Amino acid sequence: MNAIVSPSQTLCYHCPLRTSGAFAEVTPQQLDFIQSFKKREVWGNAGDIVLREGQTIGQLHTLLSGWAFRFHTLSNGNRQILNFLFPGDLFGLQEQLSNGSPYGIELLTPARMCAFSSDRLWDLYRQHPQLGYDVTWLVAHEELIVDENLVSVGQRTAQQRIAMLLVHLYKRAEQVGMKQADGWIPFPVNQQHMADALGLSLVHTNKTLRKLADMGMHEIAGNRLRLLKPDVLHRLADYYAAPLRRRPLI
Amino acid sequence: MNAIVSPSQTLCYHCPLRTSGAFAEVTPQQLDFIQSFKKREVWGNAGDIVLREGQTIGQLHTLLSGWAFRFHTLSNGNRQILNFLFPGDLFGLQEQLSNGSPYGIELLTPARMCAFSSDRLWDLYRQHPQLGYDVTWLVAHEELIVDENLVSVGQRTAQQRIAMLLVHLYKRAEQVGMKQADGWIPFPVNQQHMADALGLSLVHTNKTLRKLADMGMHEIAGNRLRLLKPDVLHRLADYYAAPLRRRPLI
DNA sequence: CGCTCGGTTGAAGGAGGTCAACTCCGGTGG
DNA sequence: CCACCGGAGTTGACCTCCTTCAACCGAGCG
Numbered sequence: 001m002n003a004i005v006s007p008s009q010t011l012c013y014h015c016p017l018r019t020s021g022a023f024a025e026v027t028p029q030q031l032d033f034i035q036s037f038k039k040r041e042v043w044g045n046a047g048d049i050v051l052r053e054g055q056t057i058g059q060l061h062t063l064l065s066g067w068a069f070r071f072h073t074l075s076n077g078n079r080q081i082l083n084f085l086f087p088g089d090l091f092g093l094q095e096q097l098s099n100g101s102p103y104g105i106e107l108l109t110p111a112r113m114c115a116f117s118s119d120r121l122w123d124l125y126r127q128h129p130q131l132g133y134d135v136t137w138l139v140a141h142e143e144l145i146v147d148e149n150l151v152s153v154g155q156r157t158a159q160q161r162i163a164m165l166l167v168h169l170y171k172r173a174e175q176v177g178m179k180q181a182d183g184w185i186p187f188p189v190n191q192q193h194m195a196d197a198l199g200l201s202l203v204h205t206n207k208t209l210r211k212l213a214d215m216g217m218h219e220i221a222g223n224r225l226r227l228l229k230p231d232v233l234h235r236l237a238d239y240y241a242a243p244l245r246r247r248p249l250i
Numbered sequence: 251m252n253a254i255v256s257p258s259q260t261l262c263y264h265c266p267l268r269t270s271g272a273f274a275e276v277t278p279q280q281l282d283f284i285q286s287f288k289k290r291e292v293w294g295n296a297g298d299i300v301l302r303e304g305q306t307i308g309q310l311h312t313l314l315s316g317w318a319f320r321f322h323t324l325s326n327g328n329r330q331i332l333n334f335l336f337p338g339d340l341f342g343l344q345e346q347l348s349n350g351s352p353y354g355i356e357l358l359t360p361a362r363m364c365a366f367s368s369d370r371l372w373d374l375y376r377q378h379p380q381l382g383y384d385v386t387w388l389v390a391h392e393e394l395i396v397d398e399n400l401v402s403v404g405q406r407t408a409q410q411r412i413a414m415l416l417v418h419l420y421k422r423a424e425q426v427g428m429k430q431a432d433g434w435i436p437f438p439v440n441q442q443h444m445a446d447a448l449g450l451s452l453v454h455t456n457k458t459l460r461k462l463a464d465m466g467m468h469e470i471a472g473n474r475l476r477l478l479k480p481d482v483l484h485r486l487a488d489y490y491a492a493p494l495r496r497r498p499l500i
Numbered sequence: 501c502g503c504t505c506g507g508t509t510g511a512a513g514g515a516g517g518t519c520a521a522c523t524c525c526g527g528t529g530g
Numbered sequence: 531c532c533a534c535c536g537g538a539g540t541t542g543a544c545c546t547c548c549t550t551c552a553a554c555c556g557a558g559c560g
Contacts, residue, residue, distance in 0.1 A: 072401050075488050080404040082397050094390055098492035102394060125379035132382040133375045136389055140344055143393040144352055147332050150400045151322050154330040154449030158548070190506065199404030201549050206508060238325050242348035408516070440538065451517050456540060458516095 009041045010064065010112070015249075017064065017087055020177050023249035024134075033128050034250060037120055043112045046188065050113065051092060051105040059115045060092045062250060066111025067188050070103050071196070081197035083145045084108075084169060084189070087176050088249050090138045092118075108188040116250075124250075134248035141247065148241070153199040156237070158208045161198040164237035166218055170227050171241070187225035259291045260314065260362070265499075267314065267337055270427050273499035274384075283378050284500060287370055293362045296438065300363065301342060301355035309365045310342045312500060316361025317438050320353050321446070331447035333395045334358075334419060334439070337426050338499050340388045342368075358438040366500075384498035391497065398491070403449040406487070408458045411448040414487035416468055420477050421491070437475035 010016070012035040017023060026034070039059070044050050051057065053073060068085040082103060085091060095101040096118065125132035148168070152161045173185040195205040212218060217233055219226045227233060234240065260266070262285040267273060276284070289309070294300050301307065303323060318335040332353060335341060345351040346368065375382035398418070402411045423435040445455040462468060467483055469476045477483060484490065 072397065074401070074405055078405045080401045082400060093386075094394055097387065097391055097394060098494050100492065102492065103397065122379075122383070125375075125383045129372075129375035129379060129382060132379060132386070133372070136343075136382070136386045137347065139386055139389045139393060141347055143389060143396060144344055144347060146393060146396045146400060147322065147353065150332055150396060150403060151324070151330045153400060154403045155324055155328045192506080202507095203509090203550075204548055206506095207548095210508075242350065242352065244348050442538085452539095453518075453541090454516050456538095460540075 010114075011035065012038055012114075015064075017176070017249055022176050022246075023088060024246045026131075026249075030128055030131055033124070033131065037116050037124060037250075039115045039117050041112060042115055043110065044107050045110050046107055048107045049104055050107060051101055051103075053102070053104040054100040056095055056100045057092065058118045060090060060118055060121065061105075061113045061115055063087050063089050063091070064112040064114050067108035067186075068105055068111060069108060069193065069197075070105055072103050079196055080199065081193060083142060083149060084172070084197070086172050088247065089142070090135070090250065093135070093139060096121075108193070109186075131248075131250060134250055137248050138250070141244070148239075149197070158198075158200055158204055159212065160237050161200065162194065162205065162208050162212060163217070163233045164239045165194060165198060166212075166225065166227065167230065167233050167237055167239055168241075170225060170230070175247075182226075184224045184226045187220060187223055260364075261285065262288055262364075265314075267426070267499055272426050272496075273338060274496045276381075276499075280378055280381060283374070283381065287366050287374060287500075289365045289367050291362060292365055293360065294357050295360050296357055298357045299354055300357060301351055301353075303352070303354040304350040306345055306350045307342065308368045310340060310368055310371065311355075311363045311365055313337050313339050313341070314362040314364050317358035317436075318355055318361060319358060319443070319447075320355055322353050329446055330449065331443060333392065333399060334422070334447070336422050338497065339392070340385070340500065343385070343389060346371075358443070359436075381498075381500060384500055387498050388500070391494070398489075399447070408448070408450055408454055409462065410487050411450065412444065412455065412458050412462060413467070413483045414489045415444060415448060416462075416475065416477065417480065417483050417487055417489055418491075420475060420480070425497075432476075434474045434476045437470060437473055 012018075012031060018026075041064070042050075050061075050068070063085050065087055070082045070085060070091065071079050072082060073079040085105070091105055092101065094103065121135075124135070148164075152164050156164065169187070169189065170185060173179060178185045191205050191209065192202055194200075194209070195202045198205065200208075209220075213220070217227070217229050217236075219228060262268075262281060268276075291314070292300075300311075300318070313335050315337055318341075320332040320335060320341065321329050322332060323329040335355070341355055342351065344353065371385075374385070398414075402414050406414065419437070419439065420435060423429060428435045441455050441459065442452055444450075444459070445452045448455065450458075463470070467477070467479050467486075469478060
């Protein structure tokens with residue numbers, strides 16, 4: 001884990017995510033357990049790889065603040081971004097399935113993460129079945145997102161893929177309360193990231209994104225994004241995600 | 251659910267999958283619960299769509315025998331195969347996350363499925379935390395496979411994608427004991443399926459597959475597949491999946 | 501003030517898509 | 531028994547979307 005243990009630990013009782021109202025409620029007992037489950041808090045900076053492919057760290061993490069992404073690299077150096085991570089997203093579970101994590105995690109912004117010891121995951125399932133169910137929910141939800149990306153990369157044109165990615169990221173940022181009153185969201189994703197996520201070359205990503213911006217679909221400036229014609233983007237992308245239940249947070 | 255309730259129910263106590271040794275062991279108590287959890291057994295034929303996109307059926311299913319695949323269709327009719335399903339694979343969980351299943355399930359062969367009532371899933375987590383953990387395992391494993399597909403479709407050439415798919419399907423079939431002594435496995439996947447799974451056109455899939463066969467990499471005949479140079483295929487595909495722990499079965 | 505990083509743009513080439521035709525084979529019905 | 535049909539596989543010709551290569555710009559920064 002290429003990250004620093006934070007001097008100031010956020011108490012789960014005062015978790016800023018929980019109080020935001022974006023996540024499902026928990027009982028006091030569950031919150032007690034989550035607090036005891038949390039081993040420590042770590043942070044890192046944009047560009048830090050906090051989990052390397054193949055690495056085993058024996059810890060689960062929840063992203064507490066900031067943006068990150070999950071990726072896999074091929075031997076020729078090409079890398080595929082599997083999905084982007086937002087506050088509340090869990091990572092590190094898959095390393096239990098085989099030997100070492102099949103993917104890496106890199107930060108897009110300065111970020112804080114809550115670390116949980118994998119050893120105690122079993123206690124979680126036994127003592128708090130609801131939380132066990134929530135872990136399943138989070139994994140199933142992440143799979144849903146990867147499914148959507150696969151559909152994009154397999155079946156959509158470059159223009160559709162980019163439209164879809166913009167809409168998707170905007171919506172996810174909005175869900176965790178990142179949208180400003182004026183419609184801007186922070187947007188730490190550069191064109192190389194978009195290209196890696198969509199299976200496109202950097203150059204083609206640039207030209208296509210430029211065209212969408214010229215069409216007045218969106219605006220990206222100063223690491224922020226605003227959608228000007230969200231409905232047209234939805235139609236272009238042929239992307240209509242069903243609304244989700246309130247997501248759990250561990 | 252476009253499928254028939256089977257007249258002859260397989261008892262979990264005599265589950266042919268369990269006795270095959272390909273799956274992790276369960277305690278007698280867990281097996282009792284699984285038996286009580288199983289609501290009925292259904293079957294269908296090749297080509298049957300047993301779960302439609304958007305449908306809500308309130309049931310989970312485990313594929314008991316046969317092959318199937320999970321897919322998503324776009325409004326232009328293009329469809330992406332997300333992953334192939336083998337005996338022991340669970341499906342139908344995602345419909346809990348939102349309104350209706352975000353994907354469809356179609357059979358590639360005649361198949362039997364065990365149906366479980368989603369309502370009782372909660373009992374499973376509460377009464378048998380280990381089984382709850384197993385459900386998470388299954389979902390996380392499926393996500394792993396979708397991740398691999400996404401890497402393929404996003405970053406690999408057509409030749410690599412096809413090599414990867416052949417190797418992957420061969421290995422999965424082998425894991426559930428479908429490999430014959432002479433090295434053949436049943437192979438109910440046609441070129442259109444491969445194209446839909448890999449984000450390629452049917453024509454290009456055909457030409458590339460033909461070339462690999464001419465290179466002596468593999469042989470497909472009579473709905474069976476045999477790998478002649480598995481090591482070369484692995485290298486071509488740049489695909490080295492880590493071995494998994496013995497998978498759970500519910 | 502030069503360097504680097506991210507974005508932008510043009511030109512040329514190639515991997516893969518589209519269109520169209522043909523074969524083979526099993527099923528089916530006259 | 532055989533003509534017909536539809537599905538799956540095969541192949542060639544052409545085209546286009548996207549990649550690759552290359553160069554340039556502007557902003558931030560040491």
